[in-house]
Amino acid sequence: MHSRRSAQEVLLCDLCETVPLQSHCELCNINLCKACVGEHLSDSSKRHNVVPFLHIKSTPNYHKCPDHADKHCEIYCEKCGIPVCLTCVTSGKHKGHDISDILEKVSAKTESLQKDLKELETRMYPRYEEMASNVETEKAEIETKYWKLTTTADEQGEILHREITAIVNQRKSAIAEMKTKHLDALNKNTEKIAQKMAELKQIMSDLKSILKSNDVSLTSTYKSRNSEFRTLPPKVRVTVPSFTAQKINKDQLNEMFGSLPPLSINTEHGDTMKSAEAVSSPPVKPLLDETRVTATIDTEYYRLFSVSCLSEDQVWTCVNSKTMKLLNLQSELLTSIQTKSGNTPQDITVTRDGDLVYTDYNDKTINLVKNKQIQTVITLQGWGPGYVCCTAGNGLLVTMVSDDGEQFKVVRYSGSTEKQSIQFDDQGRPLYSSGTIKYLSENRNLDICVADFGARAVVVVNQSGKLRFRYTGHPSNTQQSFDPAGITTDSQSHILTADDDNDRIHILDLDGQFLHYIHCHLERPYGLCVDIRDNLFVAECNTAKVKKIQYL
Structure with a gap:
């Protein structure tokens, strides 16, 4: 697989490296987008055979026989387990062996390879990433x-x-x-x-x-x-007394x-993951009828907008202040970081390595905080970064607003490299409103979920940026219009979004069907995040408190 591609990335053109591919030149073995096909064909020094990308495998690529240079290996020897040519079967060392059609064998092998690749990319590697994150x-x-x-x-x-x-x-x-x-x-x-x-x-x-x-x-x-x-x-x-020292x-x-017990370091046997056939989905965790608050953190801010989990008992928070705070469940301040520019951070997220990322809208930068040192990883021009989330592949999704405030898009980054830009639907219409408040989250199935406050809707697109659905609220018990603020997803692929004016959290399934409300006496819920055990953390705007809620 191409080094720039993973299960979490859209396959891009090999020439421009920005637009999804559509075609493939079989003679040059290069992937092309629609715009780059003409540029590629303009090189008359070579022969070209451009076909739709989906048709690449329609023309089999037979290897030449090592024993008969003028023959191709179009037959599969079942006894030896290798491709051979017709001459090998009729007169060579494979004479009398059971043979089969190599395309059928390749088809079966290809299906097996695809299953292995899917399991490695979607199940095994994320588990290793999760383990590494847990160690950090x-x-x-x-x-x-x-x-x-x-x-x-x-x-x-x-x-x-x-x-x-x-x-x-x-x-x-x-x-x-x-x-x-x-x-x-x-x-x-x-x-x-x-x-x-x-x-x-x-x-x-x-x-x-x-x-x-x-x-x-x-x-x-x-x-x-x-x-x-x-x-x-x-x-x-x-008689002067004497001092008797003991x-x-x-x-x-x-x-x-006081004493310390002996140092204890235990190495447990690693768990054996079940095969993809044995496990098709994570363990089912049903929704609780009665959700409950298990902890309340007082941030001592005036207002609170964003929260991001570092662990089950530590969260990063930020408001309209240049200072970001790391707090535990006892409201104790563990660490505070001031922005590099002195501006207010627009949003924060925590990477799988446990590092803090914040966006600086006024400075047009995206910054990484590692060991209390701030590194600017992305500097923008013409666009201001808004809200941010970490992806399953440890990349970033960032919402952006144009300098004139008229355009909005979601951009995917791998490191500091832009990999994907999502702005329009199939008819060329804007997917999102022009407002700035748009929290976002990546779901377990790699859907990109945006809480579009200006449009009063949750807008969900798939990994390639194609619109899946819009959720505009549930009619039952809604006192005010639906005002989605913070948004997050959990291990069950639930989408949870904060309904600011109605003091509640909406829980949707991955297809946008309403499932349940979370109330818990919330006061203007804003930022949301979920830890690895599916505990929900809610940042209340007015009280500046973070509530930890059990809902599964």
Whole structure:
């Protein structure tokens, strides 16, 4: 298969690479659109044989026989399992072997090849893509959970630090109190000694005066006080306490701090997918009679317009602000990103790799946010990008409005390369109104579903851009006219669209037949998305809340 083609892409002309092919030149082995046929035939240096593309297989391409150069292998040898020529059968080493018509064998083999290719493209490869996406989602969740573990360890460390600091302060306070009491006792002892010393000095002075005076009266009346001072004042002994430090037991300290269980990494045996014959559709999930809100996220915006799931418990949101927020079910802000230009993003989506994509209408760019780094992947001229969704092949579908506001189209991108433009029906009439509000989603059968707010209709085209149907609302219980805003699809190929004025969600089957309403006390539902388990996330415009709803 051509390297530029996949099950999710329209087969394009090999010359212009923009328009679906219609013809094939058998001699040059090249696919052509109607406009490029004339250009190809103008090359007179070669012979050409242009046929409708659907007729390519009508002329068999027989290989030359390796043993008989002038013969073609037009017969199939059943015993050897290879194509052979008539000479090989009649006179060569395949003489007497069972033979059959090679075209019948090729037809059977071709049918088998087509079945294998269809199964690989539509079932197996998407499952591998889904697994890869799930691993990326799990990696992001692990980053968050390990960050929380590290934060918990830091918090526990701070608690222990505070406790140890408090104990240290208590010990230092007790030491200071002991010191004060000891010094007070010594100071009182010093005062008593000083008092006795002052008395002794006075007595010694008096005795010296008596002896010097030779006064008979004073000498005869003197009474000794020496016996009073022979007993010394009490001596205060102070013993400074010692600090007995306990040896730190690291095991006890580790246990006190908290522990982690051993690392556990389990590798499960991969599931074996059933064959395409055994499984023709995903498991049936019936609609619930009573839908219920399982979580409510408060974004703290003034108004809310778009929501896109990163995982079952994390969603990206955006409003009329340059900041886009990643929130969990507890309304905790996990990450915020500001647009590269400072403009308001028109819409957001999450790729299968878990990266954020946003459109910048004023800057005419489509941008990819990977590891918090913004990369402009597409820059437009003459058109402004509106709403965006990721496709099954990990490409993008983008709604666009012309600079004069008069034209509207849906463009498919693979990377930064435009692969398809959808604007008109088979009669050349515009498929969509000229308004700007047009959310879109790709269904499981690769239909492109656009909620055309201006036309008050959901417009659905197939993979090649051919109109399948328009849904203009259901007559029952409709208070106001049908105003489709956000739109999304689920694993059952249901189409879910937000009816803004009527505060409800319409659920349609893949052919546009109305199935059910979701009410859940919604207030102006706008943006919608569905996670891998078919949980519906609804962005309420007026309340700026995201409601997670179980409806299957």
